[in-house]
Amino acid sequence: MKKSTYLSFITLALFAFSCGTPSRPPEQKQVKENPVTINVPDFNGDSAYNFVKKQVDFGPRVCNTPAHEKCAVYLTNKLKSYTPDVTVQKGQVKAWDGTLLNMKNIIASFNPGAATRIMICSHWDSRPYADHDPDAANHRKAIDGANDGASGVGIILEMARLMSKEAPKIGVDLILLDAEDYGPPQDKTDEAGTEDWWGLGSQYWAKTPHKPGYTARFGILLDMVGAPNATFRMERISMAYAADYVKKVWSIANQAGYSNYFLFEEGIPVNDDHLYINKILQLPTIDIIHLDPSTQSGFYPYWHTVKDNMESIDRNTLKAVGQTLMTVIFYEN
Numbered sequence: 001m002k003k004s005t006y007l008s009f010i011t012l013a014l015f016a017f018s019c020g021t022p023s024r025p026p027e028q029k030q031v032k033e034n035p036v037t038i039n040v041p042d043f044n045g046d047s048a049y050n051f052v053k054k055q056v057d058f059g060p061r062v063c064n065t066p067a068h069e070k071c072a073v074y075l076t077n078k079l080k081s082y083t084p085d086v087t088v089q090k091g092q093v094k095a096w097d098g099t100l101l102n103m104k105n106i107i108a109s110f111n112p113g114a115a116t117r118i119m120i121c122s123h124w125d126s127r128p129y130a131d132h133d134p135d136a137a138n139h140r141k142a143i144d145g146a147n148d149g150a151s152g153v154g155i156i157l158e159m160a161r162l163m164s165k166e167a168p169k170i171g172v173d174l175i176l177l178d179a180e181d182y183g184p185p186q187d188k189t190d191e192a193g194t195e196d197w198w199g200l201g202s203q204y205w206a207k208t209p210h211k212p213g214y215t216a217r218f219g220i221l222l223d224m225v226g227a228p229n230a231t232f233r234m235e236r237i238s239m240a241y242a243a244d245y246v247k248k249v250w251s252i253a254n255q256a257g258y259s260n261y262f263l264f265e266e267g268i269p270v271n272d273d274h275l276y277i278n279k280i281l282q283l284p285t286i287d288i289i290h291l292d293p294s295t296q297s298g299f300y301p302y303w304h305t306v307k308d309n310m311e312s313i314d315r316n317t318l319k320a321v322g323q324t325l326m327t328v329i330f331y332e333n
Contacts, residue, residue, distance in 0.1 A: 040330045041162040045319030051078075052146060052154035052226060052313050055124070060142035061149070062128045063101040063179055072104050075124060075176055078157060082164035085109040087210045096184040096197035103178035103201050107210045110163045114171030118329055119219035119283065120159065122152025123180030123201065123273060131185040132297060132304035139185065144309040147290070147300060149181065151226025151313060155322045159329075168329045173216065177201040177273055202273035206280035217332070218245045219285030221274040224300045225321045228314035229260075230290045232321075233267030237275055242284035249286065252331070253324040261320045267291040268298050288321060 054074065059067040072088075080086045089105040106124070126145025130138045144150075156174050163172065179200035184192035196203075224230070232253075238246050253262035267289075274285040290300040302308045 038330055039166075040323075040327050041166050043162065043319055043322035043326050044158060045315035045322070047161065048154045048158040048318040048322055049313060049315045050154075051157040052150045052318070053310055055150040055153060056144050056146050056310055060128070060144060061124060061126045062142050063095075063103060063125055063182060064099070068125065071124065072106070072178075075106050075153070075157075076104075079106065079108040079160055079174070082160040083108050083110055085112045089205065089208075089210050091204050091208075093179050093200040093204055095179075095182045095200070096188070096192040096195075101179050101182060101200065103204065105178055105201050105205050105210070106176040108160055108174045109171065110160075110167055110174075111169075111171040114169075116332070117171035117173060117216040118332060119173045119175060119216040119285070120156060120222070120325060121175040121177055121202075121219060121273065121277075121285075122156055122222040122225075123149050123178065123199075124153045124176040125149060125178050125181055125201070127181040127304055129185040130304060130306045131187070133306055135306075138306050139187070141306055143304065143306060145181070146309050147224045147226045147312045148303060148308050149223075151224065151318065152222030155222060155225060155318055155325070158318075158322055159325060162326065163329075168332075170329065170332050171216075172329055175205065177205065179204075180273055196271070198271060199273045199276050203276045203280065206276045206283075209281065214281075216283055218242060219274070219277060219283050220245075220249065220325065220328075221272060221277075221285055221287045221289075222321065223272055223287060224290040224303070225288055226313045226318050227290055227300050227302075228312075228317060230300070230314075230317045231292060232262050232288050233265045233291045234263075235267045235272075235287045235289055235291065236269035237272075237278070238286035239266075240269075241274075241278040242286050245284060246286045249288070249324065249328055252327050253320070256324055256327055258320040258324060261317065262324070268293075 058071040087107045183198040
């Protein structure tokens with residue numbers, strides 16, 4: 001995933017926020033004063049890991065390839081085994097080089113009649129170019145995308161499995177977005193022009209939702225959420241559009257014992273799927289994404305390289321993110 005940081009987006013108000021480290025919100029005190037006992041399903045990191053591996057076993061899920069088509073069938077059937085409310089949104093989008101990409105956004109809903117809803121999404125396609133690999137000979141090789149794409153989908157599939165056994169009170173829409181990672185390779189950026197060629201599936205869905213007039217209380221995007229010792233900082237576009245929900249999710253994660261993953265620190269702005277959902281559909285959506293200021297890219301070390309494979313996936317990280325999301329959902333009312 002992750003194209004480039006979206007620096008031109010930042011507003012004056014956002015700069016005002018970024019002058020200091022985000023303060024820890026007071027949810028912990030509120031929970032102590034008003035204790036509520038709610039049973040939250042136990043997220044299984046091993047199961048999520050197996051869902052990630054199943055995707056990677058198909059090979060790179062690049063649009064218009066047999067692996068992409070086979071994986072789409074698998075994801076659709078797996079979600080249908082957990083809920084009857086599955087929609088496959090088919091469409092064609094144009095890539096940076098003029099290629100028409102046959103894309104499929106796959107949407108699974110739980111409690112479809114509930115007015116209060118949360119949307120969880122991740123992209124399921126993988127990048128056709130390892131253009132940030134240290135070996136230039138790999139720059140035109142497709143990546144496995146174990147962390148960049150498959151990790152978020154693996155978490156979503158495990159959430160679907162759990163919610164098929166114990167439904168939450170609210171409505172939940174799980175969206176697997178396609179054609180996210182087909183942006184131009186680094187050496188072709190100038191040829192691609194100024195149009196945004198990233199997040200094509202999320203742009204398509206935001207303009208034409210699977211249900212006319214679709215809305216939710218808020219949305220959460222998962223991107224690169226499976227690496228060992230991942231660090232999730234408070235990404236700036238998320239803070240600009242949905243700061244209260246960022247703080248809410250981070251507070252729940254910290255209360256659940258995952259403070260080493262969810263850091264109350266400012267992160268860079270990232271041009272990711274949530275940008276289009278916020279701008280086009282105006283659905284407040286946050287991005288849980290591995291940000292690492294120690295790397296040149298600012299992302300997970302193997303971002304857009306051939307080493308984004310199953311060796312990069314850690315069950316503990318999948319558990320931390322998945323358990324946090326299940327807690328968010330089951331505490332919402």
